[in-house]
Amino acid sequence: MSLAPGPRMPSALQALGWAKRPYPFMKRCRERYGDTFTLRILHSGTWVFLCDPVDVKRVFTTPAAELGVELANPLLLPVLGPRSVMLLEEPEHMPRRRLMLPPFHGRRMGTDAEMMAEVTRSEIGRWPVGEPFELWPRMQRITQEVIVRSVFGRDEAGRLGPLRELLHRLTATLNDPGRLSMLAALGPGWFARSGRFRAAMEPVEAALLEEVDRRRRAGPNGHKDIVSILIDARYEDDSPLSDRDMRDELMTLLTDGPTSSSLAWVFERLLRHPEKLERLREEVLAGEEDTYMDAVVKETLRLCPPVPVVVRRLLEPLELGGHELPAGTTVAPCVYLIHRREDVYPQPRRFLPERFLEQAPGTYTWIPFGGGTRRCLAASYAELEMKRVLRTVLSEVDLRPAEEDAGEHSRRSAISFSPDKRGRVVARPRRRTQSEEERWRPSPIYS
Numbered sequence: 001m002s003l004a005p006g007p008r009m010p011s012a013l014q015a016l017g018w019a020k021r022p023y024p025f026m027k028r029c030r031e032r033y034g035d036t037f038t039l040r041i042l043h044s045g046t047w048v049f050l051c052d053p054v055d056v057k058r059v060f061t062t063p064a065a066e067l068g069v070e071l072a073n074p075l076l077l078p079v080l081g082p083r084s085v086m087l088l089e090e091p092e093h094m095p096r097r098r099l100m101l102p103p104f105h106g107r108r109m110g111t112d113a114e115m116m117a118e119v120t121r122s123e124i125g126r127w128p129v130g131e132p133f134e135l136w137p138r139m140q141r142i143t144q145e146v147i148v149r150s151v152f153g154r155d156e157a158g159r160l161g162p163l164r165e166l167l168h169r170l171t172a173t174l175n176d177p178g179r180l181s182m183l184a185a186l187g188p189g190w191f192a193r194s195g196r197f198r199a200a201m202e203p204v205e206a207a208l209l210e211e212v213d214r215r216r217r218a219g220p221n222g223h224k225d226i227v228s229i230l231i232d233a234r235y236e237d238d239s240p241l242s243d244r245d246m247r248d249e250l251m252t253l254l255t256d257g258p259t260s261s262s263l264a265w266v267f268e269r270l271l272r273h274p275e276k277l278e279r280l281r282e283e284v285l286a287g288e289e290d291t292y293m294d295a296v297v298k299e300t301l302r303l304c305p306p307v308p309v310v311v312r313r314l315l316e317p318l319e320l321g322g323h324e325l326p327a328g329t330t331v332a333p334c335v336y337l338i339h340r341r342e343d344v345y346p347q348p349r350r351f352l353p354e355r356f357l358e359q360a361p362g363t364y365t366w367i368p369f370g371g372g373t374r375r376c377l378a379a380s381y382a383e384l385e386m387k388r389v390l391r392t393v394l395s396e397v398d399l400r401p402a403e404e405d406a407g408e409h410s411r412r413s414a415i416s417f418s419p420d421k422r423g424r425v426v427a428r429p430r431r432r433t434q435s436e437e438e439r440w441r442p443s444p445i446y447s
Helices: 011-020 022-033 053-060 076-080 093-100 107-124 135-152 161-174 177-186 188-193 195-218 226-232 243-254 258-271 274-285 291-303 379-396 434-439
Strands: 036-041 045-050 067-069 312-314 318-320 323-325 330-333 397-401 410-412 417-419 424-429
Touching (some): 045 053, 053 318, 053 330, 076 188, 076 195, 107 379, 135 161, 135 226, 195 243, 258 274, 258 291, 258 417
Parallel strands (some): 045 330
Antiparallel strands (some): 312 330
């Protein structure tokens, strides 16, 4: 058994390339070594990258009992915790996944859709008019408020204000560029022990468990918010989630995730392609089905995926890319490079939503949310949120890029990759014409 070829430079230098310029680093490796190559990354280990959809399918269809959890992002363990559904090994993972799945599907999706629009309209009201500002932090505020309301319900008593501020503070700590560089150099153990991280994390943990305890003592209230659903949830043996389980699942839900970055990217791409922005705006104002919007969202997630790789640990030997890989190997289906295969996506570097009007995304060639039994369980919710925010913003304001350039580059944030200038735009209120007012109707909430 042998691993695929890869760079021979020391693991510390490979870690530096992975931390600072992961996209060019992966691209050069594929050009030199082919669709299967190995990186040895300090503090992360040895990963075999897979860029062939055939190998991706083999990984995603391997029985769950033969694949273990591995972390592409070292921040996940100290932030989410070992009892998060994202990090649980089998056989615990699937029962927990079944408990977590209901809030993100079915009727509840429709209930949350109007809330998403309401939150977006409120945030738009705080945007500066006619002056450049950064869109990504505004998208963070929208997505964080949406998930806070989804998790806890409407905050009519105003109890959640302090928690919101604590979450904003934690998000800022996690996204500090200097600390992300130190993380790459010193590893996740250093980050988890650092005083600034603990000072930001511990008050959030305490506030979450205090709210869970309050809800438990209050008893059933008939509410359908996520925290109430999780408190009432029971395993097959009728046991509830423990405080540790609740802490880790709530942190998994509330941590600033990739949706805000994806929203910043969708506006960044549309503003550099005004003809596509105009086509989407016409669809929105006409109240038509979300056909083109769905294509815009899917193309954004293809071109600017939330994460560059998905990683799994082999518990049994498996042949991939012509190599018999031993148990214990970390394999990494490479989202970024698969999404840029010219044989799958002609002109792969171009922003072409029309490609998804002509052909549905492939199960193993469009993988922004991963795949298999560990595919992101909130994928449908994230796409719905992107569409609702897009629809609301395009109905309320006109945006233009703050700088007339070819577009922004990628910058690593805590969980995802965001525009390097944080999505700088200028906004002005949009005045609808009378004909637009007559034509405009809210679109169906399911899309």
